[in-house]
Amino acid sequence: MSSVVVPEPGRSLARDFGxxxxxxxxxxxxxxxxxxxxQAAIEVFDIQRFLxxxxxxxxxxxxxxxxxxxAAGWFTFQEAFWGFVAGCSSAILAxxxxxxxxxxxxxxxxxxxxxNAVPIIAxxxxxxxxxxxxxxxKIAIAAVLCFFPVLVxxxxxxxxxxxxxxxxxxxxxxxxxxxxxxxRIPASLPYLFASLKVASVLAMIGxxxxxxxxxxxxxLGIQIKSAAALFNFExxxxxxxxxxxxxxxxxxxxxxxxxxxxxxxxxxxxxQS
Amino acid sequence: MSTSxxxxxxxxxxxxxxxxxxxxxxxxxDLEFQPGEFVSLIGPSxxxxxxxxxxxxxxxxxxxxxxxxxxxxAHQARLDRDYGxxxxxxxxxxxxxxxxxxxxxxxxxxxxxxxxxxxVKEMIDLVELSGFENHHPWELSGGMQMRVAxxxxxxxxxxxxxxxEPFGALDEMTRExxxxxxxxxxxxxxxxxxxxxHSITEAVFLSTRVVVMSPRPGRxxxxxxxxxxxxxxxxxxxxxxxxxxxxxxxxxxxxxTPEGVx
Numbered sequence: 160m161s162s163v164v165v166p167e168p169g170r171s172l173a174r175d176f177g178x179x180x181x182x183x184x185x186x187x188x189x190x191x192x193x194x195x196x197x198q199a200a201i202e203v204f205d206i207q208r209f210l211x212x213x214x215x216x217x218x219x220x221x222x223x224x225x226x227x228x229x230a231a232g233w234f235t236f237q238e239a240f241w242g243f244v245a246g247c248s249s250a251i252l253a254x255x256x257x258x259x260x261x262x263x264x265x266x267x268x269x270x271x272x273x274x275n276a277v278p279i280i281a282x283x284x285x286x287x288x289x290x291x292x293x294x295x296x297k298i299a300i301a302a303v304l305c306f307f308p309v310l311v312x313x314x315x316x317x318x319x320x321x322x323x324x325x326x327x328x329x330x331x332x333x334x335x336x337x338x339x340x341x342x343r344i345p346a347s348l349p350y351l352f353a354s355l356k357v358a359s360v361l362a363m364i365g366x367x368x369x370x371x372x373x374x375x376x377x378x379l380g381i382q383i384k385s386a387a388a389l390f391n392f393e394x395x396x397x398x399x400x401x402x403x404x405x406x407x408x409x410x411x412x413x414x415x416x417x418x419x420x421x422x423x424x425x426x427x428x429x430x431q432s
Numbered sequence: 433m434s435t436s437x438x439x440x441x442x443x444x445x446x447x448x449x450x451x452x453x454x455x456x457x458x459x460x461x462d463l464e465f466q467p468g469e470f471v472s473l474i475g476p477s478x479x480x481x482x483x484x485x486x487x488x489x490x491x492x493x494x495x496x497x498x499x500x501x502x503x504x505x506a507h508q509a510r511l512d513r514d515y516g517x518x519x520x521x522x523x524x525x526x527x528x529x530x531x532x533x534x535x536x537x538x539x540x541x542x543x544x545x546x547x548x549x550x551x552v553k554e555m556i557d558l559v560e561l562s563g564f565e566n567h568h569p570w571e572l573s574g575g576m577q578m579r580v581a582x583x584x585x586x587x588x589x590x591x592x593x594x595x596x597e598p599f600g601a602l603d604e605m606t607r608e609x610x611x612x613x614x615x616x617x618x619x620x621x622x623x624x625x626x627x628x629x630h631s632i633t634e635a636v637f638l639s640t641r642v643v644v645m646s647p648r649p650g651r652x653x654x655x656x657x658x659x660x661x662x663x664x665x666x667x668x669x670x671x672x673x674x675x676x677x678x679x680x681x682x683x684x685x686x687x688x689t690p691e692g693v694x
Contacts (some may be wrong), residue, residue: 323523326491330517330594331537332510341536345527423527425570 212393220393221400228382232401235366235379238294239409242301243362247355250306254313258343259335264314275307279365283372292373301365305358312354316347349424352417359413363406438503440592440624441465441488446497448483456649457483461497463643463652467591470618470625472635472642474681480650481628482596488626489515489594502591509592513541516585516623518595522577524569524584531556531565534584541588555583558617575606582614586621593618593625599634608666611637615664632685636677637664644684654684 194214200206201213208216221228257264283300290296320343328338370380379402386394443463449456457480465471473481486492488499490506501509509515516537524533531552538548556562559579569577578598585593599607615638618625629635635642639658646653658677660668668674 321521321523323519323521324525326486327517327519327523328540329491330489330510330515331540332513333540337540341540342525345525348527421527423529423568425526425568 246305
């Protein structure tokens with residue numbers, strides 16, 4: 160793109176959107192190519208529908224069962240969302256505490272790292288025993304999956320402030336609280352948002368996988384599992400499509416929040432400079 | 433209050449040994465700077481000049497000895513916000529505009545908004561950055577960023593300006609221009625400046641006095657009064673006296689290097 164000089168106080172949303180649409184064109188072309196190739200491959204190689212249904216068949220099933228699928232998607236998304244909120248907020252709080260009290264960090268960090276190496280999904284049946292077959296266990300699984308990446312990234316952001324920044328604040332007689340408020344926390348935001356985007360995806364995964372172990376009939380996980388069990392593969396794929404749509408929307412919402420919160424960041428200004 | 437004769441900085445028998453490795457950074461330093469002086473600390477890399485600056489600014493605690501600033505302990509002076517610090521990097525915060533970077537120390541000192549805005553405007557004029565008020569630091573050149581850092585350090589009228597190789601990372605032309613600007617600002621503000629540099633010509637050009645330090649452990653190898661007329665101009669660098677003083681500093685710096693066989 161040419162080096163257009165943009166007027167100072169922020170770009171208009173309309174212009175953002177216009178540029179956004181142009182940026183997406185290559186990706187849309189790829190998507191169309193994949194769908195056409197998929198459809199053609201099934202016709203040409205005569206692939207069985209239980210292995211891979213045609214995109215058109217998935218689309219028409221999606222349309223027929225849209226109200227059930229959307230309801231299931233919304234149900235699962237809520238679990239993922241509350242798991243995300245619980246996991247990320249406790250991770251942020253933990254990161255603030257560990258950054259503020261370094262000996263605490265030294266004492267606890269090895270266990271956080273060890274806990275992260277545990278395949279959390281293996282605990283799904285136990286989570287159901289602890290938090291019930293309903294939403295509680297799914298929220299718990301999603302929260303645990305979100306916790307670690309956010310903790311590690313936020314902590315890194317809080318502690319990788321240049322020493323000269325801290326010396327500068329000390330020279331102004333600023334205390335620890337001021338240094339956190341005015342230096343460490345703003346400096347950690349790019350790290351935090353990178354991890355929140357990862358966590359949004361993990362939360363959806365946690366909720367759906369949690370549902371595979373049992374839960375409400377109106378959830379995506381159960382829809383996918385029971386449709387597949389009944390050789391109703393078009394429905395299973397349509398439910399996966401709904402999961403993708405919610406997952407992507409969640410991710411984009413976090414990205415939007417990131418741009419609003421970090422208007423100051425060089426990356427917000429795009430490729431020009 | 434203390435007498436008007438209180439020195440701007442009194443360094444009394446300061447030694448700093450770092451716990452890690454037991455390195456002696458500076459040893460037995462006794463110095464006194466008067467109000468309004470522009471003192472440069474010069475020496476080879478690793479001679480502890482930056483450490484000494486941080487000891488004066490109460491950012492590093494001396495192992496032995498004391499530092500008094502305007503008749504107070506260095507610690508009290510820091511709590512009283514008597515220091516304006518400028519580092520080798522500008523150390524600006526990307527999430528703050530130029531205006532807000534300059535007003536940071538004023539916010540910490542609890543100035544109200546209208547007073548802050550007024551002062552920031554003065555400082556922007558002083559360092560000639562009008563038109564860049566709402567820019568972010570990464571949109572400015574290195575030299576401009578350094579001017580912001582200087583404006584920030586001066587914004588709250590500190591008694592003592594501590595500068596740690598502030599122009600070391602800049603190109604020669606920008607550096608010479610900022611040297612002149614710094615002298616103009618120093619004359620206008622009347623504050624005392626302690627300036628760390630490893631450039632002989634920069635030290636001669638800027639200072640009223642230069643403290644030459646020996647290689648590690650840093651000791652005072654000599655003190656040279658710079659008797660060049662004020663105000664200094666672009667022509668100052670071409671005067672014969674300028675070269676004499678530069679030569680004198682160079683000799684002192686050589687005095688203790690391994691090549692200077694006893």
